Amino acid sequence: MKKGIKLNKKYADLLKSQGINWIYIEDPLSEDIDVEDIIHDETRVFANTLLAEILSHNPPVINRNTIMRLKDAAIMIVSDIKEYRPRVTMELWFIKTLEDYLYLHSVNVAVISVMAGWHVGLSQNELEELCIAVLLHDLGKVTVDTLIHNKPGRLTEEEYMEMQLHTRRGFNILKDYAVFSPKVWSVALQHHEFYDGSGYPLGKKAKEIYLYSRITSIVDIFDALTSDRPYKKGWPFHKALNYLNTEVNKRFDEKVLRIFNNMVPQYPRGTAVTLSTGEIGMVVENIEKNYHRPIVRIMMDKKGNALGSDKVYDVDLSGEMDIQILDDHN
Numbered sequence: 001m002k003k004g005i006k007l008n009k010k011y012a013d014l015l016k017s018q019g020i021n022w023i024y025i026e027d028p029l030s031e032d033i034d035v036e037d038i039i040h041d042e043t044r045v046f047a048n049t050l051l052a053e054i055l056s057h058n059p060p061v062i063n064r065n066t067i068m069r070l071k072d073a074a075i076m077i078v079s080d081i082k083e084y085r086p087r088v089t090m091e092l093w094f095i096k097t098l099e100d101y102l103y104l105h106s107v108n109v110a111v112i113s114v115m116a117g118w119h120v121g122l123s124q125n126e127l128e129e130l131c132i133a134v135l136l137h138d139l140g141k142v143t144v145d146t147l148i149h150n151k152p153g154r155l156t157e158e159e160y161m162e163m164q165l166h167t168r169r170g171f172n173i174l175k176d177y178a179v180f181s182p183k184v185w186s187v188a189l190q191h192h193e194f195y196d197g198s199g200y201p202l203g204k205k206a207k208e209i210y211l212y213s214r215i216t217s218i219v220d221i222f223d224a225l226t227s228d229r230p231y232k233k234g235w236p237f238h239k240a241l242n243y244l245n246t247e248v249n250k251r252f253d254e255k256v257l258r259i260f261n262n263m264v265p266q267y268p269r270g271t272a273v274t275l276s277t278g279e280i281g282m283v284v285e286n287i288e289k290n291y292h293r294p295i296v297r298i299m300m301d302k303k304g305n306a307l308g309s310d311k312v313y314d315v316d317l318s319g320e321m322d323i324q325i326l327d328d329h330n
């Protein structure tokens with residue numbers, strides 16, 4: 001929206017109809033808290049458009065043109081991520097509309113997986129290969145009925161079996177294209193395998209699962225947990241991270257999970273938080289390697305009084321170990 005336009009009910013309804021449930025508002029108290037994407041807008045639009053084209057058809061559209069553009073998208077994403085150093089932080093979780101979930105999810109998981117792969121120490125070629133593999137990891141889903149895909153509530157046994165087939169189907173589609181390496185097919189097949197052998201379709205475990213899929217499985221679940229779906233609201237980052245690290249941590253490669261934890265802030269910039277002091281504020285900055293102790297701008301005192309623009313102040317939690325973040329407002 002342009003600056004100065006009033007957000008009346010008509011606009012709010014219009015945004016909601018587009019699947020946009022929340023927006024950032026710039027005001028004098030938070031004008032320096034930029035919420036930036038980790039890749040350039042052009043890259044995000046290029047990749048989203050391409051994946052929408054490939055994944056909106058059954059069978060998916062893979063031809064010389066889309067393959068060339070996949071390679072371009074991978075080069076752009078890897079280069080954007082490398083350029084971003086040293087502020088490796090996730091500022092914006094891309095807002096997904098429900099209808100567009102499949103391709104937006106594919107691009108998002110690819111971007112974050114490449115970032116994790118970079119921290120793992122993969123080479124330039126490997127990162128580009130990983131990127132293409134993850135962009136196409138859910139390719140087989142286009143063959144699964146959308147009603148199953150977006151079904152509120154639990155799937156029946158039969159529906160769940162159908163859903164699981166997307167791994168083998170994606171693998172079967174991709175392996176017919178000599179241009180993709182076996183490592184690319186392996187992600188379509190293995191991204192729902194778990195380190196402890198509890199995944200599908202083959203119940204592979206530990207290093208039997210290729211590294212690319214050990215990375216993708218963590219990011220895939222994190223993105224699914226934090227996204228709004230027809231049957232649930234997306235979880236805030238800290239809740240999803242806590243779940244991955246406690247309840248289901250045996251499912252993941254410990255080293256990759258540790259790298260993921262150091263990469264993803266529990267409270268990204270722009271998140272509203274309540275501190276143990278009773279004050280309420282907004283996260284201004286996540287400092288690399290210390291994401292869980294961000295700098296918070298205090299905007300409301302412990303009695304609930306809003307502080308004026310001349311009274312707000314920043315608290316650096318990395319130096320205030322006795323202050324905890326109690327909750328966020330998402």
Ligand SMILES: [Fe+2]
Pocket residue numbers: 137138166191192
């Ligand atoms: Fe999947």
